[in-house]
Amino acid sequence: MKNEWILEKNHLSYWLRQLRKAGDLIGPLRDKGRDIVFRSVDQIHEVVLDSPASLPSPKEFLLPQYDPMLRLKVTSDGVNLPSKPQPVSPNVHMKESYGKTGVLDLMDKKKRVIFGVRSCDISAIRLLDRFYLEGYRDPYYEQRRKNTLFISIVCNNPDPTCFCIGLGTGPYLEKGFDIQLTDLGNRYFVQTASAEGIKTVKGISFLFSRPRKTDYDDQYEVFLSATARFQKRISLESPRRMILAGRLKDDFWQKVARRCFECGGCVYDCHRQDIS
């Protein structure tokens, strides 16, 4: 049986409220100006469902800028001396103890549901997985990744700057996501791919119904209209060949680099850059 369901939009907030019981619910919320930011959802009705396609990157929830790993306790013989008094950790409550070892593990073990991310984010996170989970496994990344469930929403209306269609990283994914929603007007077409995603939907299956023929038809129509709206068509194949064949001019990279302000923002924002 296919992992596809229908969720009435009426039931969305109920569903999110139930999801929140298991952990922190993070979603796109309006802020100053026309900003939309991902942060913990306090009022579920404030989650933005009609945002533009491109949203801030959720990378920070897997690889935060500041991530304390452990804290050492001052022992009587003064061996594990932290040099300065440390503030409370963002990951751990005060009540957690050092135990016998004198080492407080500060690993972030919080469960999170991140609602409203985009297919390109999901594709990018899969690249992060390759980097952090193949070969050497980064335990901090792994822990967070395991505890985080992503609910992505297909972009019915790509931005003029969007180019996922040329790279096969969106706007609609066949695999690799946890839970993927497609907006069909008054209902969502829900697909699950990962075990965690399937478990989450099945755990509250009374909210979901099985899709019918008309749902599939509508979903296909939305998919077609979304893919027709892209203004940018990018193919990586020809640049790849150019680079491999050494047909780039010597000063090309220099020209690219000259524009760089060395802000380091790409490291925090872009899923593909992790050389800090």
Next chain:
Amino acid sequence: MYTDGTSSAIITSMNKIMTVCPYCGCGCGLYLHVKNGQITGTSPSRTHPVNRGSLCVKGWNAHEFATHPDRLKYPLIRERKGLRRATWDEALNLVAARLGEIRTKHGPDSIGILSSAKCTNEENYLMMKFARAVLGTNNIDHCARLCHSSTVGGLAAAFGSGAMTNSISEIAEASVLFVIGSNTTEQHPMIGMHMLEAVDRGATLIVADPRRTQIAEFAHIHLRHRSGTDVALLMGIMNVIVSEGLVDADFVRRRTENFDLFEEELKRYPPATVEGITGVKANDIRRVARIYAMEKRSMIFYAMGITQHITGVDNVRACANLVMLSGHIGLPMSGINPLRGQNNVQGACDMGALPNVYSGYQKVTNPGARRKFERAWRKKLPVSPGLTIMEMMEAARVGNLKAMYVMGENPLMSDPDLHHVRESMEGLEFLIVQDIFPNETSEFADVVLPAASFAEKDGTFTNTERRIQLLGRAAGQIGESMPDGEIICALAEKMGYGMSYRGAYEVMEEIAFLTPSYGGVLHHRLSDGFGLQWPCPDINHPGTPYLHRKNFAKGLGTFITVEFLPPDELPDEAYPFLLTTGRLSFHYHTGTMCRRTAVLEREEPECLVEINPADAERLGIRKRTRVRVSSRRGSIEPKALVTGRTPEGTVFIPFHFMEAAANILTNPATDPGAKIPEYKVCAVKIEKSEP
């Protein structure tokens, strides 16, 4: 059981608080990430008109210094053995008593106050109220003296108002950008971003700078004039505009005065003469004049390269004359734009943390203005203008100034000729330093008061395009530290002057009431969007994106005649190199914040002196070797960075590094009007340092 409201889930979760970057005058909007009550990260606002989803490296790391373990957490009092922890009561009582004593014994003008371009508008307003109403002195100044006092004076005389005339969001639409004395991409990165966008759209970029700075790499024309010859260069350009008939005669006739006198003076600067003074080819001067004058939508940008000279005010006036001559002002994408350095240096000036004006540049010598403030503050106010920073330092050295109260500044790094500044600090009877970190100046303090950082307080900053923006409080106090504004109020109360407000918003109400250009600026109006740009005279006014639309603030614009004067100290036989100082993109001013940020310190951990390859070869200096740079005032030992960026005969040193403080070398000679020191030119010699 209902768990909402009590749910700890929200407290331990991830929140984001919109605030304003605490570093430079661009005033980028950013979010501080707060997790479990602790600040853990930063991200840009995506729709903010200045930064539109980007930040520079300092902004991206703005969260780090706020929680640094070095933060001052308790008041400290000096005793024989050094500084010891004290309670707030103890410290404030001591300050109140000592200031009171000194005031009674030597008069109020024996006390000097340095306010801060890092603090909020509300705090600067309270500080200037404290100086004038509580202490009874006009001796209040702040670091704007050291960066843009020439602008405040120069543009006010020409137009009646000294601030950026245009908005940052207009830059991308301009057709000519003339950048003089500003390394914009490094010093104001987000403004630089808009400039490069304009270039992408086909704008012509002209950069005048002796150094081949990053922005100069993008320039269509780069004029490398000799440091300190800006007046001559600008006069040369204007000479061409007049002689080739490119003057906007209509504009000059209708909206300006004093043109004829000025035209006479211009005749003395034909391009050939100017080439001799500046080293810029006469032909380039002509090209620039034509491009600048013939396009509409031409904007001028300048920064410290114009202002930090003994002719700083004249440099500014020359720029002002240039825009009037070509009629490039009073329209969108056309004007003169001083780029202010500090996050709130515009605001600190607006708030009257200056010795001669109240908030909104209302002169202390104007009896009407003074009466207004006297009535609002219920106190007789001093009549004559007070001392500037440099004058305070001098007065302290000779013993006329007995006490200083320094809020969020670090004169022992930032002022020129540090050996002299040290003597001044030692000459004081009583020094109060109020800051977030211990710094070079607090080592001399008798009392150190711990203040809150931008992340822990409410209030507003005004960025370089006059945009007044609201801060967001993201975290609780560190230790016993308090926001600067609350410290000032508490101290005023101890000194018997009632200063109590319900919050920063009430202070802003008082500012709005007393300050015409801030008349409609109230916190609740700032909270939905990205603030308001002054002048905003009333509660329904939407703010002003560009200035001098139909009239100049003072009516007619005035051509002020200027004359080229060489810098105060030029290279000679004993000191053959010209030293110019400035900033790096990874660091910020005296380094108290950025040098406590791992990423920034990693990128640029030590002081390097830039020297031209030809000079380096002649002196046998190889890259990264330590050299000794000395001026008549002292010497430092940075490592050498051999680069063609800096022209032959010139060296460049950033002033962030305490280990090799450039300001030990700099010349304290000042502009006669603005009293701004000449940081950009002094004479030094360079030797290989002994291993």
